[in-house]
Amino acid sequence: EPEVTQTPSHQVTQMGQEVILRCVPISNHLYFYWYRQILGQKVEFLVSFYNNEISEKSEIFDDQFSVERPDGSNFTLKIRSTKLEDSAMYFCASRGGRGRHEQYFGPGTRLTVT
């Protein structure tokens, strides 16, 4: 069964450093998402991406964040200058085309900013 994959599973970085979180969505899906979950809290939407552009972003997704689909398979989230409060679990999700409403999540990347 196809699944969303994410790498790395755990990333430790120092405050101020750039990180890139990688995701490979399900191959025939068209909509891509990033969510984050601070430990013990609910899952929060960051950004949605369709047709090679951002379709919606949340207030959390400020200028420090960017997303890219550099090729036909990868979907990346970059944080330019990490802050302590960026420590969280980051989930990538993908969804099929119109009429397909379920989002399938990857296993997540745990980001720890020290």
Next chain:
Amino acid sequence: AQTVTQSQPEMSVQEAETVTLSCTYDTSESDYYLFWYKQPPSRQMILVIRQEAYKQQNATENRFSVNFQKAAKSFSLKISDSQLGDAAMYFCAYRSLYNQGGKLIFGQGTELSVKP
């Protein structure tokens, strides 16, 4: 803006028994989707069940079923014959059909423990 509320931070059930997790939501929209996701200790988000707002019939998936009350804006999850593997955090989520991006709005979650 839409909101999703899960008022039970923790629930407990005896193995083989039935448990119901509550979820309410607030929206002015008439068309939307509702989902329940399971998050075991591995923290992977696993889709459990979905419900289309235009369908009056409650969705079922094996031991999982929902009680969807559109007028009351309530969407509870019933787990029958609970198993040890059902122990997890459960999140209720809302998806607008008027939002092109299709983002999910999650509740705070309910931690379910299953006692042997």
